[in-house]
Amino acid sequence: MEPEKLDGGASWPLILDAVELGLVLVDADARVLLWNAWLARHSGVSAQTARGQPLAGVFGAGLSASFLTALSNTLRYRLPVVLSNVLHFCPLPLYAQTPADAAAARMPHAITMTPLVLPPWGACCLIQITDSSRAISREKVLQRQSERLNREVMTDSLTRAFSRGFFDHFYQQEFARAQRKGTKLSLIMIDVDYFKDYNDAYGHPAGDKVLIAVVQALQAVLLRSTDKLARYGGEEFAVILPDCGEHKALAIAELLRTAVLALNLPHRKSAISNQLTVSLGTSTLKAGQTSSAQALLDAADQALYAAKNQGRNCVQSRSPQTVAAPA
Numbered sequence: 001m002e003p004e005k006l007d008g009g010a011s012w013p014l015i016l017d018a019v020e021l022g023l024v025l026v027d028a029d030a031r032v033l034l035w036n037a038w039l040a041r042h043s044g045v046s047a048q049t050a051r052g053q054p055l056a057g058v059f060g061a062g063l064s065a066s067f068l069t070a071l072s073n074t075l076r077y078r079l080p081v082v083l084s085n086v087l088h089f090c091p092l093p094l095y096a097q098t099p100a101d102a103a104a105a106r107m108p109h110a111i112t113m114t115p116l117v118l119p120p121w122g123a124c125c126l127i128q129i130t131d132s133s134r135a136i137s138r139e140k141v142l143q144r145q146s147e148r149l150n151r152e153v154m155t156d157s158l159t160r161a162f163s164r165g166f167f168d169h170f171y172q173q174e175f176a177r178a179q180r181k182g183t184k185l186s187l188i189m190i191d192v193d194y195f196k197d198y199n200d201a202y203g204h205p206a207g208d209k210v211l212i213a214v215v216q217a218l219q220a221v222l223l224r225s226t227d228k229l230a231r232y233g234g235e236e237f238a239v240i241l242p243d244c245g246e247h248k249a250l251a252i253a254e255l256l257r258t259a260v261l262a263l264n265l266p267h268r269k270s271a272i273s274n275q276l277t278v279s280l281g282t283s284t285l286k287a288g289q290t291s292s293a294q295a296l297l298d299a300a301d302q303a304l305y306a307a308k309n310q311g312r313n314c315v316q317s318r319s320p321q322t323v324a325a326p327a
């Protein structure tokens with residue numbers, strides 16, 4: 001195609017009015033030279049009204065201070081500026097529907113200001129405005145999806161207790177916090193007694209229902225939002241008790257044990273009772289004690305093992321080894 005055929009000539013205004021973004025050209029005094037149809041649609045101000053007016057006058061009090069500062073900087077220092085919709089949600093009074101009424105929510109948008117020198121006006125600023133509504137609603141959908149996935153990863157799908165993944169993360173975090181602040185931290189490990197026999201006697205689906213009931217009973221005992229109950233694996237559960245000392249942890253473990261007993265779930269294959277029971281092991285990091293997360297976990301595990309050896313349906317406690325603080 002020959003170069004002159006590329007020159008749209010009289011077609012340019014039609015093209016500028018057809019684009020799906022707002023275009024304003026202002027001169028060095030911020031007077032409107034160009035105002036396209038998109039902008040007229042979303043501002044409720046026609047090109048006829050806007051042309052020749054100072055931009056601040058066209059929008060009146062609706063203009064944000066950040067927009068005015070950016071415009072004056074672009075005109076004065078001839079530097080391009082971007083006002084993203086993240087930091088500047090709605091700098092201009094633009095609306096999805098026109099005429100804009102005061103009650104309508106502003107349309108979120110992003111703005112790019114480009115300094116230009118154009119004959120016959122000289123120094124100008126081209127302002128491009130894009131509608132960010134779609135990008136924002138896409139972002140919201142993605143954020144909701146990511147929150148849902150996070151919740152799923154954090155939650156055990158059968159019992160709705162926290163997952164092992166959550167436990168590992170939260171425990172490390174709480175242990176580090178307790179060491180840093182010199183505060184107490186307790187752990188309780190809980191294991192359902194003769195659960196293999198329960199499954200054998202009543203079937204796996206009945207075993208699943210029992211695990212759900214056990215978690216609900218355990219959860220009802222834990223009143224502080226900071227106390228977290230997680231499924232540690234199979235029929236084993238763990239409770240993290242921040243700022244909780246040895247005696248209190250033992251008392252809570254006892255409450256957890258009796259809460260499961262109170263469910264009155266028959267277990268005809270249990271060697272120690274005719275109903276379902278749990279064994280529990282506690283361990284506590286004392287205030288100011290230096291230890292390791294693994295040592296505290298090992299101690300709770302040893303306590304649970306001791307409870308099993310003691311005859312099950314009971315609570316045992318073990319202290320974690322003190323580990324010298326890193327130099």
Ligand SMILES: Nc1nc2c(ncn2[C@@H]2O[C@H](COP(=O)(O)OP(=O)(O)OP(=O)(O)O)[C@@H](O)[C@H]2O)c(=O)[nH]1
Pocket residue numbers: 158191192193194195196197199203204205206207208211233234235308
């Ligand atoms: N129904 C059901 N059973 C499970 C689930 N996860 C693990 N189990 C079963 O739990 C049983 C655990 O058995 P063991 O580790 O031998 O423990 P136990 O029979 O409780 O014996 P003690 O702990 O010594 O009292 C196994 O038979 C697993 O199949 C689950 O999600 N649902």
